[in-house]
Amino acid sequence: MGTPDFAKKSLEAVYNEGHNILAVVTNPDRPKGRGMKMIASSVKEFAIEKGIKIYQPEKVRKNQEFINEIEALKPDVICVVAYGKILPKEILEIPRLGCINVHGSLLPKYRGAAPIQWAVLNGDKTTGITTMYMDEGMDTGDMILKAEVEIGEDETTGELWERLSNIGGELLVKTLEQIEKGTAPRQKQEGEFTIAPMLNKEMAKIDWEQKSAKEIKNLVRGLNPIMGAYSFIEGKKLKIWKVQVINNNDFLNRFDEFKEYENKFLNLEPGTIIYIDKKDGIYVKAKDEILLLLEVQAENAKKMSAQDYLRGNKIEVGQILE
Numbered sequence: 001m002g003t004p005d006f007a008k009k010s011l012e013a014v015y016n017e018g019h020n021i022l023a024v025v026t027n028p029d030r031p032k033g034r035g036m037k038m039i040a041s042s043v044k045e046f047a048i049e050k051g052i053k054i055y056q057p058e059k060v061r062k063n064q065e066f067i068n069e070i071e072a073l074k075p076d077v078i079c080v081v082a083y084g085k086i087l088p089k090e091i092l093e094i095p096r097l098g099c100i101n102v103h104g105s106l107l108p109k110y111r112g113a114a115p116i117q118w119a120v121l122n123g124d125k126t127t128g129i130t131t132m133y134m135d136e137g138m139d140t141g142d143m144i145l146k147a148e149v150e151i152g153e154d155e156t157t158g159e160l161w162e163r164l165s166n167i168g169g170e171l172l173v174k175t176l177e178q179i180e181k182g183t184a185p186r187q188k189q190e191g192e193f194t195i196a197p198m199l200n201k202e203m204a205k206i207d208w209e210q211k212s213a214k215e216i217k218n219l220v221r222g223l224n225p226i227m228g229a230y231s232f233i234e235g236k237k238l239k240i241w242k243v244q245v246i247n248n249n250d251f252l253n254r255f256d257e258f259k260e261y262e263n264k265f266l267n268l269e270p271g272t273i274i275y276i277d278k279k280d281g282i283y284v285k286a287k288d289e290i291l292l293l294l295e296v297q298a299e300n301a302k303k304m305s306a307q308d309y310l311r312g313n314k315i316e317v318g319q320i321l322e
Helices: 005-016 042-049 064-073 115-121 157-182 214-223 248-254 256-266 307-312
Strands: 028-034 036-038 078-080 099-103 125-132 143-150 229-233 235-245 273-277 281-285 290-298
Touching: 005 042, 036 143, 078 281, 099 157, 115 125, 115 157, 115 214, 125 157, 143 157, 214 290, 235 248, 248 256, 256 273, 256 290, 281 307, 290 307
Parallel strands: 078 099
Antiparallel strands: 028 036, 099 125, 125 143, 229 235, 235 290, 273 281, 281 290
């Protein structure tokens, strides 16, 4: 049971291992893009390619017909990876060896819908994958195996998602192997837990007044490629896809002309464009340090390097991103 490309990697790994996949359950096709064309999930596309039976229920709770069909399959195990729906007790109790979930964090940290995104948004140094036996709670089941990874300083949610999807597939294969042999560990989740709720569009607007340069960088990384962090310049939206944090002293050493105005420079309003370099990009004063904008996207335009943006857009030092 799964929906996005993250889940497809696990399905592919289980398929390549030679397990007998009785069926795939995925979300219904959804309209997407300007033409609102109906698009199948990554999991469905793989299942079609391999000739695997597909179920796409709109809802699984109180859907007795669907529950009966799954029961009739008599599965040993149900593997759930980023499916997007909470399973009722009636489904959890069907497989004789349990329902196994692949979760994109080191539980009990980041239970919930967006664990990978929040690890990046919060500037965490490490994260990982946990496989667990599912229960009726939200990611509260007993843990089986874990794999820990370091998060790169500039790594985006998209890049981490890709890495973890591959690791998730590998860990699921190991988990199934141990369940089959009867050697799979079972560890209760203990200690404090945190929740990783779904992201919302409101959080994408950059708060130059309240957020530090590092927090803004983490916001940019965390929302790339999902929705993109953004600001406004002269009333027009500017999405910001990639930035670099520059220490104030490093900036002053790099550009000597600012040294005599150091006090004035340090007291500039956060969000002020302080320097434009056609090779480097756009330097913006944050609350505490400097942000160098490296990749941006103007309204009704494609994502591009700051250098390309500067060629086609007139912006000036002193303008304020709001």
